[in-house]
Amino acid sequence: MKTSLKLFATTAIASAFATPAIASESALDTLISESKTNVNFRYRYEGVSQDGIDEDAVANTLRSRLTFTSGTVNNISFKLEMDDSRPISSADYNSAVNGNTEYPVVADPKGTDLNQAYVQYKKDSFAAIAGRQRILLDDQRFVGGVGWRQNEQTYDGLSFKYSSDAFTGSYSYVNNVNRIFGPNGSSAQAADWRGDVHLVNGTYSINKEHKLTGFIYSMDFDNAASASNDTFGVRYVGNFGITKLTASYASQSEAGDNPASYTADYFLADAAVKLSKLSLNAGYEVLGSDEGNKGFITPLATLHKWQGWSDKFLGTPASGIKDIYAGVSGKAGPVKLSLTYHDFTSDYGSIDLGSEIDAVAVYPINKNVKTVLKYANYSADSHATDTSKVWFMVQLSL
Template identity: 25%
Template sequence: MKKIYHLFVIVLTIFPFGRGNLKAQSLTFSGEIRPRFEFRHGYKTIIPDGNSAASFISQRTRLNLFYGSQKFKFGIALQNVRVWGDVPQLNSSDVYGTALHQAWGEVIFSKKLAFKIGRQEISYDDQRIFGGVNWTQQARSHDAAILKYRPNKMTKIDVGLAQNAQSETLYKIDYLVNNYKTFQYIWYHRRFNKSGLSLLFLNNGMPYHESNNSQAVVYSQTYGGRFTYTYNPLNFNASFYYQGGKNKLDNTLSAEYAAAEVTYSLPCEFTFGLGGEYLSGTSSKEQALNQTDNSFKPFYGTNHKFNGWMDYFYVGNYMYSNGLMDISLPLTQKANRFTFKLVPHYFLAAAKVSASQGNGTWKDYKSNLGAEIDFSANYNFSNDVSISGGYSQMMATQTLQVLKGGNHKNSNNWAWLMLTFKPTFFSKL
């Protein structure tokens, strides 16, 4: 409560509330509480024999402050993430405490040019390369600076950079945080009458320890784009990216990504679609040799959104892998305040899966990794309160067991139930 009180004091002290002063100013103070129950029996990986399901309740709590004027904008998001029971009732402090999810300022030079700097979410297009990862209770934000150029209503250009260090020092020290050391990117988006085109170039620098134990930075380059087309009730999108340069192990990187999806909406608010996604991979033998890396890496995307909600692929795992081909059939039905989604997936490895048998021999496996069915339902009580839940089932194969371990014959499923409160305490636009 003290932190909430102090935040109110900051709002009242810093920002003027006179009628004349607010003519060209906006101020919003909002919050969020999001408890979520999860039942995990084979979530992220095939459950091994002799293991029981996990169940817990996690919670995200946020306070958000946004201020804007003709000359600048300002945003802060305080956040606490916890698991119910991770501290006793008479606790003096939390396990994770309160963190700054966002803390940024934006200078507005003109209607066309602005500069945003500080801790902030970075999200573009379908969030495949850059995304806020809102599903996770902690979400993702970056310490970055972004120059934003808007030459007209149809065009957006962002140039961003990040430069990370572990602490203030007098001399150079190694960067040991599990993070990138630096990145630079440029994002271009052009909207046409019924279509849109985005182009992205990302130069990503990762820390690497050389043979003499000194730390260097190795760079990879990701470049490509995304095209969208809308002709109601038909929607289509396609993406392609290429990655080159070096991976974080200083090995040559050469990888590709391609995706396409088409959806069709019926008057009864039922939408069905067909999607396909390809992320190149490195064969098991090539991984053992630890040489050229052909595995595409969606570095900072909202990966939970893609390739099944059970997070077997690219959510904290599978980056240096045999790649993936994913065929999906998304189905959505809206009815008043309800939204239902059903998404079947069929997974295949993009590169050959093998297992070493010793003596230089390898056993090859089929590319079929299995299938997953995801279902979710959401009900909006109001604009500020909603309840949602879901169930997913993974039908794994022996090939997926070779890659992930566990026993593919076991049942692998995941269920969740979440209540979200997002009130706006004060808003002046």
């Protein structure tokens, strides 16, 4: 497959310059003259206080991103994106790579990495991408980019996409996952997961207000066998005036060399109501368990987005998780505010795991600068330990 990816990229670039109507010099000029270059800086303070660890984590990190998107010639374009993430003061935190285990984890390791590098062919309703790329499917519950962390998760592979008024579908083959612990990684947290990953996703629009999605995700990892799985599911999103309903179901079993033999189910029911000045949200999410032996896993998800921002459930417990949550959001002038409460119990045995309160304020100073103040407080019952986290972030886009 690696050979076919290289062949696709080589053929695509060659075809852009091979058409007699456009001389190679003119094509190169178009690629450059119609290109866009973007620069993004994201400073973040993250402080963590965790029971059982004497030292508090203090992380001041800066992510610098440079993105180049070429112009288009004969439906061919390419993108290059470089990221650099590093502490800008003393590294009093455990990045999961730096070995500072006397501190709580702040998973933002130091490193410079090629975040994206791909060639794209796009014509009408069809697109094909070969190379290192973002893959963000639906709400990123199963496949996402972990964009909250300073080093993003991206994918090496080949993707095909088709869209029309009634149907949008995609297929991606991935042979390497560039995880947030890269580019160096550690023995505990690998920088890359290598293997064969097939991602199939299709959405049918019943009408403007109702959409039905089906998905098949097959993951077979060479160096992360316990994360290998086959997942089949459906998702529904419907708008009913001021109310939006989301429901999802999936079934999962082991794949590849996964040492576990299991079957587990996933359920989600979520309702959001938009009022004049406030939005209310409540939901029930279950990552099921196979009789307490193995829980439903989502190894490629944007996990920070789910089950509380304290990140206590990045790995599903063997007994599974039930998450009952409710939240309210609104605006105070230009500032966006949100508050959410989670109550966690196990799927198998209905054991109290813990609860969490999450709050965030986002202030877009202008179109180029955004600030974020964010807080999470996890109160443990039988899972993990009491933890509080606070973040302050400034993002500049040019």
